[in-house]
Amino acid sequence: MKHKYLKNVTTLAYSEKKCTGCGRCAEVCPHGVFYANGKKACILDRDACMECGACARNCPVGAINVNAGTGCAIAIITGWITGKEPTCGCSSECC
Amino acid sequence: MIETISTKLSLKDVLGSLKVRLGIGRMDYAVEPGLYAIGKPGGNSPVLVSANYKFTFDTLRKNLAGLDCWLLILDTKSVNVWCAAGKGTFGTDELIHRIETSELSKYVSHSRLILPQLGAAGVSAHEVKKCSGFDVDYGPIRASDIKKYIEMGCEATREMRTVQFNLWDRLVLVPVDLIAAVKYSLPVIGVLLVANQFAPKPFDKTDAAVSAGAVFAGTVLTPALLPYIPGNAFSLKGWLLGLGCTAGILGLSRKYTKDDRMLAAGSLLLYPAISSYLAMNFTGSSTYTSPSGVNKEMRKALPLIVGASAIGAGLVLGSHLLGGRKTK
Numbered sequence: 001m002k003h004k005y006l007k008n009v010t011t012l013a014y015s016e017k018k019c020t021g022c023g024r025c026a027e028v029c030p031h032g033v034f035y036a037n038g039k040k041a042c043i044l045d046r047d048a049c050m051e052c053g054a055c056a057r058n059c060p061v062g063a064i065n066v067n068a069g070t071g072c073a074i075a076i077i078t079g080w081i082t083g084k085e086p087t088c089g090c091s092s093e094c095c
Numbered sequence: 096m097i098e099t100i101s102t103k104l105s106l107k108d109v110l111g112s113l114k115v116r117l118g119i120g121r122m123d124y125a126v127e128p129g130l131y132a133i134g135k136p137g138g139n140s141p142v143l144v145s146a147n148y149k150f151t152f153d154t155l156r157k158n159l160a161g162l163d164c165w166l167l168i169l170d171t172k173s174v175n176v177w178c179a180a181g182k183g184t185f186g187t188d189e190l191i192h193r194i195e196t197s198e199l200s201k202y203v204s205h206s207r208l209i210l211p212q213l214g215a216a217g218v219s220a221h222e223v224k225k226c227s228g229f230d231v232d233y234g235p236i237r238a239s240d241i242k243k244y245i246e247m248g249c250e251a252t253r254e255m256r257t258v259q260f261n262l263w264d265r266l267v268l269v270p271v272d273l274i275a276a277v278k279y280s281l282p283v284i285g286v287l288l289v290a291n292q293f294a295p296k297p298f299d300k301t302d303a304a305v306s307a308g309a310v311f312a313g314t315v316l317t318p319a320l321l322p323y324i325p326g327n328a329f330s331l332k333g334w335l336l337g338l339g340c341t342a343g344i345l346g347l348s349r350k351y352t353k354d355d356r357m358l359a360a361g362s363l364l365l366y367p368a369i370s371s372y373l374a375m376n377f378t379g380s381s382t383y384t385s386p387s388g389v390n391k392e393m394r395k396a397l398p399l400i401v402g403a404s405a406i407g408a409g410l411v412l413g414s415h416l417l418g419g420r421k422t423k
Contacts, residue, residue, distance in 0.1 A: 003260055003381070006327050006388040027233050027251075028215035030258035031383065051385040052181065054215035068216065069386035070181050072379030073329075076389055077397075086386065087182060 010049040011067040016040055018063035025055040025064060097202070099132045102160040108153050115150050118271040124149045125173035130197040134163035138204035141245060143234070144190065145211060146171040146179050158238040162245070165202065169193050180217030187219045191226045199229075209234040209241075209249065212256060260382045265318040268380045273314045276373060280310065294415050301348045302362075302411075308340035309366035313373025316340075318380070329384070330396035333374020337367035361410025368403040371396065 012033070023036040031048040034041045034055060041063075053068025069086060070076075079086030104112075115121040128147045133156065142165040145155050152168065169189050171179035179185035190208075194200075210218060212233040220231035235244045235255035244251050291297040317324065317333045324332040341362055375396060378384040 003322055003383045004327055005384050006391060009387040009391055010385055011387055024220065027256070028212060030213060030236060030256070032253060032257050048383070049385060050383050051387060052216040054180075054213075057217070057219045058215055058221070060221040067387070068181075070379070071381070071384035071386045071389045073375045073389055073393055074379055076386065076393060 004047070005050075007047045010046060010051055011065075012043075012046065012049045012051065012055075013065040014041070014043060015063045016042075018061050020061055020063075022060060024058045024060070028054040028058050030054070097130055097132045097165075099134075100156055100166070102133060102156050102158075102162075104153055104157050108149075112150055112153060116267055116270055118274050121150070121271075123173060126152045126168060128168045128170035128193060130199060130202065131166040131168060132164075133159045133166060134161070136163045136165050136202075138202070140164050140203070141209055141249075142167055142199065142203060142207070143209050143241070144169065144214070146174065146176045146185055146214075148173045148175045148179075151175045155238045155241075158241055162242065165199075167193060167197060167199060167208070176211045177213040177216070180214045183217050185214050186217040187222050187226075190218055190223055194227045194229060206230055207232060207249075209244075211238075212236045212251075213258070258382045260321075262319065264382075265321060265380075268377075269315055269318055272318075272373070272376065272380065273310070276310050276314050280306075290416065295418065296415050298415055301344065302415075304348065305341050305344045305362055305366050306369075308344050309337050309369040310373065312336040312340040312367075313370035314377075317370070317374040318377055321377075321381075328392045328396065329378050329381075330371045330375040330392060330400065333377075334367045334371035336374070337370025338363070340370070341366040355414075357410050358414040361407045361412075361414060363407070364403045365407025365411055368400045368407060372400050372404075375400075 019040040021036060021038060021040050023038070023041070025034040025041050026036040030052065031045070031050060033043060033045055033049050035044045036042070049066070050071055051066050051068050053066055056064040056066045056068065072086070075086040111124065115124055126147050126149050140163050143155070143159075144167045145151060147168050147170055155166070169185055170193070171184045171189075174182065174184060176185050200206075206229050208223075208229050209232050213236055215233055218231065220233075223229055223231050232249055234241060234249070235251045236258055237255070240251070240255045244255065287298055313333045313336075316336050317329070320336070321332065324335060326332050326335065345359055345362060375393065378389050378392075
């Protein structure tokens, strides 16, 4: 059963104009958000984006932008309290 | 001299992994970063890159039996690949640095690296190419697919590229959260036991059962049943199960007298809120929640959780400490 989280929240922004069709975004996305098959990439499932930032970091032409971070409640609360960027304080499986 | 490592785990390794799953010493379970050999690799053998968290290292090597390959281990401060990529320690700079210090190009005649796909959040493949000359291929997500990936000529199927979060993946994460929740509960239990000496209406088995039920609903039941519970927000899922548990236990065990109404109302406010909070924490363990989503969820849920807990705790404590029945 596929997990679903909140809809219409991701900060993922993609510029098809800049895309060269290298396919890296589809290669790195752990949720199959992008599809690319030798042509310009397209977004298949935008609401599956977890904002890990892998696509943006590996796009050689800067066609993708996303506010990447950790989707962890404790990290975000800690971020609110300390006023810093939320980072996961734990090791192992917990982020 | 490059150390050759075994693809078999010793009893000590297995016990080490078990300890990590129970949350014991998992922040400091590391291997030395650098280049290692599996089997008898040569100049054309593939190079796999990974993290120096020993749990990760062990999971990887036990899946490489029969292969001849190199392992380039980055210094991720004993954190797994995905988390380290998020923090940037499994990152472009560390990879370039490790390629140089390990003198990798002395050992291999090709210039291809296989990175775990989940490392991509920290590594920029085109920058690695520019700075080191090495091409980055992102391999499969799971170590168990690596052999198949290499056999297929370094091609991954869509299934290999998609992160899972099945029942077993979720259940193995339960002990760490459960142990943490119990740890935080101990001081509260201590204070209540002392208060019980003076309370006109002491906390009893039912109170113990509903609070244990709330923790169980939030840290065990919610992860186990995650995709089957209605709603998308973790806090809502946890609250629903917490409400079910609390109402169920209260219904089974308490005779509703007039005096118990305040206690029942307080319990129904307090305990599901605790389950909700604990369930929300599981966003950090999940493999699919975005920071924007968790942010939105918390802005709505946290005020409700805090409000319900405060009023609920007030009613529960009030009915036990201030009044109700006279002492038996």
